Each structure stands twice: as C-alpha cells, then as structure tokens.
Amino acid sequence: MTILVTGATGRVGQQIVEQLLQRNMDVRVLTRSPSKVSFSKMVEVVKGDLLNIDSLREAMTGIRTLFLLNAVTGDEFTQALITLNIAKEVGVDRVVYLSVFDAEKAVNVPHFTVKYGAERMLKEQGFSATILRPAYFIDNDVRVKEVIFNNEVYPIPIGGKGIAMIDVTDIAEIAALELIRRDQAETTLPVETLNLVGPDTLSGTDIAAIWSEELGKTIKYGGDDPSGFESYMETIMPKWSAYEMRLMAERYVGYGMVPQAGDTEHLTKLLGRPLKSYRDFVKNLINNERVIFEDRL
Template identity: 60%
Template structure:
C-alpha cells in the first residue's frame, strides 16, 4: 500500500514526506527533477509533472492513497482536474487534498476559486477524501523578513480582521496523520473538511508587536495599501500572480481568515500537542538570521 505525495519538495510537501517516513509509511514522492530531490531514506522518488499525463499514469500506478497539492500557478485548476482524472483511472479512491481556508468565500481570488473548483470535483467524482483548508502560512513571511529586519516595518497588508496563521510543519504533520488514517481504514471514510489554523488570530498591529518583542526594537505595521503591495510584488513575480495576491490581501482586510468554533481544539487533539505560534516562528527566524 503506497502513499503518493505531489509537490513533494515544496514548503508543505517535504513536511508531509518527512512525517510519513517517520511513521513508517510506504511513500512515493512525485518531483519534477529527481536529481535535485532530497528525501528521507526509504522514500521512492518518481519523476513527473501534473500536466504530463503519461508521467502521472506511471507515478499513480500501484498507489492506494494520494496527497494532492497544486502550486499557485496560472493553470492550477487544470493541473488539479488532470490529477483527479488520472487518479480515478488508476483506481485511487483515497485522497487528502490541500485547499485553502475560505475557498468558498474568497470567490474572486483566482487561486482560491481554483482550489474550490477542485474541492467540488472531488465531491462530484466520489472520492473518499479529506480536504485540508489551511489559513495563511507563517513561512510566507520569510519572503519579507529582510524588510522587517532592515527597515523596521512589517509590510504585509493583513488588516485588522485577523488571520489565524499556521506553521507549515503543523500542516505537514496533520496531512500525514490524515493520509495514514485513510490508508489504514478498513473501508471508505466519508468526505471531510478540516480548517488548518494557528492558535492566534493576528492583526497587522499584533504581528508588528511580536516582531518588536522578538527583535527588541520598534517594528511598525506598514498599513493596508494593497495597490502598493501589488506593485512591490511585481518586481519579483508575474503580474497575474501579483494581482492575485493583491485580491487576496483585499479579502484579508474585509473578511480576515477566521477559524470556526472548535478548530484549534480539534487540531490540538489531532496533533497531541499545542499548535506552533507566530511568536515561536518569529523567534526561530530571528535566531537563524
């Protein structure tokens, strides 16, 4: 019985692979370039791409459970649908899919809408699935740590509604737990959605205060200018992606990323330990700088 992990070398995928390997699972990691893949001992690496149907057919052969992760790319929705169709042809019935929290609420944000479409197809195609819906990744802020450290500003326009930011390591461990639960089940388990959130609901001012405490000097919140945010992003990513991120940040300001009642308690029970906090993340980041 084999669990296949897509996106196996990315921020979340590598955590999933590591956690599965720790638990003794038979893991197959799908990567674009096996020569560059670093995986734990015992993990099988297979070459493939979510738009290369032939490579997927080979990678999916003999797989019992699939972890499906699509990166934020222009053809993300197409990738997801191809993977689901190839999985069905390969008789894979058990899936854990990495979606995003509020995918059904942030309807104008392209990568949220794409993930919600994949969620709907998982339902329509009758897969036995867990749909994981993570909030904002703490590790996203690694991209702006130099601005925090060198200019004293936290520049992400996350607003005052609050984001329940989560550590990617917690996402990976929860995904591994769910994959093994489905893999080892004696029969089909019902479709389930799980919000993946951190322990705190953080506003822009809260995050700036955490960095102030950790660094021992004043860090200001940069404010809610999403147009300026888009322009800054365009210096290092495609314009369509920068616009997608701007649309997402605008929904941060109007809706936030709010857990449902019981989410934190459910995840804490699932992990058997507290969720990692943003303060822990900031302290680790500062210590490694």
C-alpha cells in the same frame, strides 16, 4: 500501501514525506526533476508532472492514496482536474487535498476559486477525501524579513479582523496523519473538511507588535492599502502572480481568516501537542539571523 505525494519538493510536500517516513510508511513522489530530490533512498521517485498523463498513470500504479498539492500557477485548475481524473481512472480513491481557508467565498481570487472547484470534484466524484483548508502560512513571512529588519515596517496588508496563521510543520504533520488514516481505513471514509489554523488570530498591528517586542525596537504596521505590497511582490514573482497576492491581501483586510468554534481544539487534539505560534516563528527567525551574523564576524 504506498502513498503518492505530489508537490514533494515544496515546503509542505517535503515535510509530509519526512512525516510519513518517520511513521514507517512507503512513499512515492512525483517530480519534474528527480536529480534535485534529496529524500532518503527509501522514497520511490517518478519523473513527471501533473499534466503528463503517462507519468501520472505510472506514479499512481499500485497505490490507493494520494496527497494532492497544486502550486499557484496559471494552469493550476487544469492540473488538479487532470490529476483527479487519472486517479479516478486507475482506482486511486483516497485523497488528502491541500485547499485554502474559505475557498468558496473568495470568488475573485483565482487560486481560491480553483481550489474550491477541485473540492467540488472530490465530493461529487465519490472520493474518500480529507480537504485541508489552511489559513495564511506563517513561514510566508520569511519573504518580508528584510523589509522588517531594514525598514522597520511589517508590510503585508493583514487588516484588523485577524488571521489565524498556521505553521507549515503543523500543516505537514496533520496531512501525514490524515493520509495514514485514509490509507489504512478498512472501509471508505466520508469526505471531511478541516480548517487549518494557528493558535492566535492576529491583526496587522498585532503582528507588528510581536516583531517590536521580540526585536526590541518599534516595527510599524504598513497599513491596509495593498499597493505597496503588490509592488514589492512584483520584484520576486511574475506580475500576474503579484496581482493575485494583492487580491488575496484585500480578502484578508475585508474578511480576515478567523477560525470557527472548535477548530484549534480539534487540531491540538489531532496533533497531541500545542499548535506553533507566530511568536515562536519570529523568535526562531531572529535567532537564526543572529547566528548567521555572528558566523560572519
């Protein structure tokens, strides 16, 4: 049957759609701006959003499987619960939900706690769901590349306990595989939670060392104090959101995002290939920057 993908114009959602199309699945997306969608004509597009009840009902008509992604916004929790309530109402009972690593533990970080609330609804309302709990997205670091290149500092407070960062393409492929498995199951499958992690658990100094090795010059780790990171984030996002990023960074420093036994092995088996590494990301980013520089000459 057709699978509905929300958040389809974002980094993860776009790639999930492509992964589903590669596997010959029928895909529908819900978006505020259909004119900005550049998917294949095979993708059915419904205009609307997660607070528009009529558009939600329209988007969910004739499907049974949903990919739910909520952006980090002030009304994220309302969006999640409204969407799941409408899904329940119209009989969409198979869900893959993008949550966050250790969602139940970071009680002071708004979007962690919000996602844990949505997880509880999935479990208590009888959905057949896969809950994906990704660690830090590797490609988030595109946002700080200029600081690294120009100031020779890795500025994100990661701390010393380590984070098993994961590549967005790995997240998208795992999500697509789970959507298909849920959609094609002949019986209701139990709720499952997957920690989505990368192959290496890296500290802030580890990450700075990788940049140093790949750039051929010393890149320093900016340290565990989140103040400078928060100030930088205020230049590219609303102040409340930058403060939330600070709270998240404090979580990294205090607790890390360390895989449980068997997490990486399970994901590798699921994908049938190795997980992409942070070093791979750095190499690709540096190579792309060199190509851009050469093109300008």
